[in-house]
Amino acid sequence: MFVRGNLVRVLAVVFLFGVIGSGAAFAETITQTFEHSLAVGTHAQSWEHRIDLPDAWAMKGQFFVKRQLALTGKMVIEREELKPTYYFVKVRLPKAYLWVAKGNLQVTLEGAAEAPATPVLDACTGLKVSGPGTTPKMAWVGQGKFTALTMLDRTSGENVWERVILGKTTADLDEGNLNVGHHYFFGVRQSDETGRYSAETKAGFRVDVKKEKCRYCYGSGWETCRNCNGAGHFVSTGPNGQPVYTICGACNGTGRQRCTWCNGTGYTEVPIIVNE
Ligand SMILES: [Zn+2]
């Protein structure tokens, strides 16, 4: 009887510790801010940063279990990775044309002695690539907290663009252009604050061209001769006061010239996205 009573008491104490220990109030965090700037006229640049698990945390048996990110200014995130013993992030500033480009990323890491119990998020659905053919817009269906996007050029085999988008389910290709005739894979993975990413969902497409009637010559391929304003000739006054007609050399008297916008074809080619 005595032994059993003692055991009950011990269990109760362990249970209490368990409840207190898992409380949010006990979560330890570290915050670090990475700040960058680019001078006017300089090229885009990327930087890689790593935060290692503090020794004091390791001694207590704690490891990284969550991260929060906050971006300011022009800074974007290209890639990130949360592991129990480190956090890795690659940030980027776009080319600075007229103004100094600057921004910062604030990373907050939370430690715990147990791995997150929540399941990893499901893969995203409903991927959409649309809009201007070489600088498309992208959308997807998901939680929209942290979404890792990649643009793989299947024709060249190169990953041409990557971003981690915070708090949105849409994005623009904010840097570079896609190539007409190339095939692509738009890839999407999502995560919550635990930094564990879902499986990737991919959407295949190619950039093709569509023929559109030329807006300048309305499809005729010709426009008014700029030299003679369409008259085909010039009129001057001769020695006897009689009008003298001179044929326009630029249009050979026709009064029209080949449309310079469409090169006389009557149409222009516009890049478009074709789903595959
Ligand atoms: Zn034209």
Ligand SMILES: [Zn+2]
């Ligand atoms: Zn002319």
